[in-house]
Structures are given as C-alpha cells and as structure tokens.
Amino acid sequence: MEFKISRAFIEQIEHLIQENKAHELEVLLQDIHFADIAEIMNDLQDEQAIYIFNLLDSEKTAEILLELDEEVREVILRSLSAKEIAEELDELDTDDAADIIAELPQKKKAEVISELEDVEHAKDIVDLLRYDENTAGGIMAKELVKVNENWNVLTCVKEMRLQAENVTRVHSIYVVDDEDRLKGRLSLKDLLTTSTKTQISEVFIKKVDYVKVDTKDVEVARIMQKYDLEAIPVIDELGRLVGRITIDDIVDIIKEEADKDYQLAAGISQDVEADDSILELTKARLPWLVLALFGGFISVRVLGIFEPAMENHPTLFLFTPLIAAMGGNVGVQSSAIIVQGLANNTITGSIINRLIKEFSLSLMNGAFLSGILILVCHFVFGFDYSIGITVSIALLSVIIFASLIGTFIPIILDKYGVDPALATGPFITTSNDIMGILIYFTIAKAILGF
Incomplete structure (x- = not known):
C-alpha cells in the first residue's frame, strides 16, 4: 500500500530534528521507502533536510539523492565534501552517478571523480559524461550482462554470475563477438535447457532491437514503447555494445517531454515549475x-x-x-x-x-x-x-x-x-x-x- 505523507507526520519529523532525537528519527524512517523520504525532505527547510541526509546510511541516501527536487539536491551536494559525494556515487549505477556529477560545478566534478574508489566505475562515469544528455549515450548505463558467442554454456553461466553482481536487475543477456560487437541476445530458457558443452553461437537469438549512442532520447522512448521493451542495448559507431537503457529511465524521459509539451501548449517557453522564482x-x-x-x-x-x-x-x-x-x-x-x-x-x-x-x-x-x-x-x-x-x-x-x-x-x-x-x-x-x-x-x- 502506498505510504501517505501527512502534515502531522512532517511536524513529528520537524519536532524530532529540533529536539535532536537522532535515534528516534532513524527508527521512524527505517522502513520508509527512499522515494518517500525524498518527498519528505523536499517539504523541509534546508538545514532539516541536511540533518536527515547525514543521519542515514549511504546505501539509502544515494537513492534519495536521485529523487530529490533539483533545488534540494543542490543544497545537499553543497553541504558534502568531494569524498562524501564520491561515497554516495559508488552506491549508484553509472547513469545515475553521471547525472548527479553533471550537476556539479566543473572544479568539483574533477575532485569527486578523483575520489571514486572503484576505478572502473569512475572510467564508466567519465565515458558517459562525454555524451549529450538528450541522447541514448547520455541516458544509458554501463551495467549489463554480456557473453561471448564463442563460449560454451558452462563458461557463459560462470561469467554471468560474476557480471550479475554489479547489475541491479538483469533484463537481458547480450551476445557479443571478440571485438565486443553486438550479435544478439540469449534466452534464459535456452540457457537452462541446453547442454553445458553447447556453444553460445548455436543457441543465441540474432534478432535484437538496439539504438546507437547518438539516437535522440525521445526516439529511444518511442522504440521501447512500440516494442514493449524493458531494456534496450546501446551500440557505438563501430557496432560495439557500450551500454543499455532501462524502462525507468524512459519513464523519466516521457514525463519530461509531456511536461515540456504541456507548457509549450500553455504558452510557456521555458521549463519551469511552480516554485521557481x-x-x-x-x-x-x-x-x-x-x-x-x-x-x-x-x-x-x-x-x-x-x-x-x-x-x-x-x-x-x-x-x-x-x-x-x-x-x-x-x-x-x-x-x-x-x-x-x-x-x-x-x-x-x-x-x-x-x-x-x-x-x-x-x-x-x-x-x-x-x-x-x-x-x-x-x-x-x-x-x-x-x-x-x-x-x-x-x-x-x-x-x-x-x-x-x-x-x-x-x-x-x-x-x-x-x-x-x-x-x-x-x-x-x-x-x-x-x-x-x-x-x-x-x-x-x-x-x-x-
């Protein structure tokens, strides 16, 4: 059931913050979804929002950052050091981490990237930052599961287990060649029902929908909507698999486009909100x-x-x-x-x-x-x-x-x-x-x- 945020609940949180009852506040927020906590923080004063953010662990606050209003997120990020921001980004997928870094001042971007502990994670984020934010490259994530067409099923399963540790949700298994060029996709059913010695090249599905890194985000949304896709692979100019786009990113794109079109239809020429100056x-x-x-x-x-x-x-x-x-x-x-x-x-x-x-x-x-x-x-x-x-x-x-x-x-x-x-x-x-x-x-x- 959806959690309802009432004025009385907000006042209770404000009271606990004022009385500095950190433990009671932590217990109160323990089982609340991060999106609801973000909504609560959007209704609080800046100092109160910072208090809650510093109270929670980074695994939860990293997700909260993504859900906050831009103005509140900016306040939170200003209150954190480069190292603290890096710790938050280490908990996020590359596309989400890149979105947050893109909002930082140029000097702080470099500081945060240098503080990232996972070197591969940092390289992937830097790679994403070079793409235009309104293209497939700008919204894709690097986390995915891919297998080589020359592997057999047994090797494939072992490699998938290793790769899946870094992927929040596995939508598809992509097949590539030795040059990392996208060749197709692999059915989980075929993988489970095929002999462990069978070559992947004999069982993978060659037909796969994909987009290129420079495909406009609205076009990506149209393709995924048309073919009812939960995720779609992204290839570069040489046909190499470089990332994937998932449905949660597309929902955001659709909402942004709908908001923009609604405002244009109402005679509003810029993207603004009711709380803007x-x-x-x-x-x-x-x-x-x-x-x-x-x-x-x-x-x-x-x-x-x-x-x-x-x-x-x-x-x-x-x-x-x-x-x-x-x-x-x-x-x-x-x-x-x-x-x-x-x-x-x-x-x-x-x-x-x-x-x-x-x-x-x-x-x-x-x-x-x-x-x-x-x-x-x-x-x-x-x-x-x-x-x-x-x-x-x-x-x-x-x-x-x-x-x-x-x-x-x-x-x-x-x-x-x-x-x-x-x-x-x-x-x-x-x-x-x-x-x-x-x-x-x-x-x-x-x-x-x-």
Whole structure:
C-alpha cells in the first residue's frame, strides 16, 4: 500500500530534528521507502533536510539523492565534501552517478571523480559524461550482462554470475563477438535447457532491437514503447555494445517531454515549475503574452476596418466573441490531436489526405453548430434570418479554416525540426482569433453589404 505523507507526520519529523532525537528519527524512517523520504525532505527547510541526509546510511541516501527536487539536491551536494559525494556515487549505477556529477560545478566534478574508489566505475562515469544528455549515450548505463558467442554454456553461466553482481536487475543477456560487437541476445530458457558443452553461437537469438549512442532520447522512448521493451542495448559507431537503457529511465524521459509539451501548449517557453522564482516564471511566460497582446492589437485593427458595420448592423458585434472563441477552440482541438499523433508516430499518409480528412470532419461539425446557431438566433434572440444566416455561414467558414490551420501548422513545424507543441498554444489561438474576425466580417460584408 502506498505510504501517505501527512502534515502531522512532517511536524513529528520537524519536532524530532529540533529536539535532536537522532535515534528516534532513524527508527521512524527505517522502513520508509527512499522515494518517500525524498518527498519528505523536499517539504523541509534546508538545514532539516541536511540533518536527515547525514543521519542515514549511504546505501539509502544515494537513492534519495536521485529523487530529490533539483533545488534540494543542490543544497545537499553543497553541504558534502568531494569524498562524501564520491561515497554516495559508488552506491549508484553509472547513469545515475553521471547525472548527479553533471550537476556539479566543473572544479568539483574533477575532485569527486578523483575520489571514486572503484576505478572502473569512475572510467564508466567519465565515458558517459562525454555524451549529450538528450541522447541514448547520455541516458544509458554501463551495467549489463554480456557473453561471448564463442563460449560454451558452462563458461557463459560462470561469467554471468560474476557480471550479475554489479547489475541491479538483469533484463537481458547480450551476445557479443571478440571485438565486443553486438550479435544478439540469449534466452534464459535456452540457457537452462541446453547442454553445458553447447556453444553460445548455436543457441543465441540474432534478432535484437538496439539504438546507437547518438539516437535522440525521445526516439529511444518511442522504440521501447512500440516494442514493449524493458531494456534496450546501446551500440557505438563501430557496432560495439557500450551500454543499455532501462524502462525507468524512459519513464523519466516521457514525463519530461509531456511536461515540456504541456507548457509549450500553455504558452510557456521555458521549463519551469511552480516554485521557481518570479523572474524565471516571468521570463518563461511573458514572451507569449506579448505575442498575444500584439495579436490583440491586430484584431482591434481588423475590427476598425469594418467600423461601418457597427452603424448599419450593430448586432454583428455581439457575435464577435463567439466567432473568435470557436475559431480558437477548433484550432486547438485539431492541433492537439496532430501533435499527439506526431509524438506517438501515428501520423501516416500525405498532408493532402490529412487535410481532406480534417476538412470533412470540420464541415460536419461546422454544419451542425451553424444549424444550432440559426435556430437560437431566430427563436431565442429574435434576430432577423439574414443575421442568423450570415453568422452561421461565417461560423462554418471559421471552423473549417481553423481546423485546417490547426492540422497544417504542427505538421509543417515537425517537418522542419520545430517542436509541434508550439502550435497548440497562444500561437494557434491568436492567429485563429485574427483570421476568424477577418473571415466573419468579410462574409458579413458580402452578404449584408455595408
């Protein structure tokens, strides 16, 4: 059952820290999962979080470091010496250790690496640090189990036992040649049911999914999601097996991408959180608000062009918010579906076919909504049929236009390497507002004349 952190529990911990009752606090936290302890520490003051961290053993605190908020982790790391940080990293897999070292100042990075006791562990961490953090090389771990295709089953089992001591969880057994080039994978069932004298080359499975060190992390996530993989091997430019990526790392990537796309869709241009400073939040939110403001100026200018309509048909202006809102809503709906499809790699076929499909859909939706609008205008508001028909035709036109734009823009952005999530935010809403008003009054002028 999930452990629930209550305000009363936090206050109990704060009281024990204040009274310096270290033993009682240690007993209280003994059976609590490290992720829950990290959540507790995120809610405490810096000094209190440091107190708890220093109280626990390094096997647990190393895992806690990974789960802490960045700001709290930074505070903890600042309070530790290079040797103490190295002791924490010795308990972690290479990918996690590399992530923490990457957050340190340049001078302290070198000090921490020099303090690592396990030389091979240190070499692996340094090797990982040379890769871009958004690639397979940047998120892979060096810990894995690999066997040589020239070994027999007996030798293979002996070697696997030695290698498995350094691997937290064995997802797959990879087969390599004498040059460490990835050849395939080994089924545990085949290993257990085959004679000990049988050569591995006779029983291993040659088909194996893999990624290269420079493959983008989001592409790795897509491949693992598509083929339901718990882990995937990583090879270098020469085809040599250099690491593996596990599902826990991919879950983090998916969450980060989802958060980023959500913020872009909301008109936030940087990766920020609610607890960030006012300055950081302002820098992230202000640019799109400025864009929306200038979009509003353009809308006002467009309305000014059709000022004569106010004198002859003032009723038309009552429907301006409705037209603008429907254009924005339809555009966001269309772009959201396309962005989701692009993210999941489910968008197939040509742009023309996609636009034809969207046109048909928007025509059906627009016709239905326009019919409702005519009836409401006449029977509820008592407007003249000419007004109802004008507004309804304009609504249908705006819905079709917004739907096509909401489909076309994300596809084009994606084609040219720009995050298509940009098209679901204020950009698409503002542009559809402007064009919606322009289309509305253009149609009204054509039908009613003014």
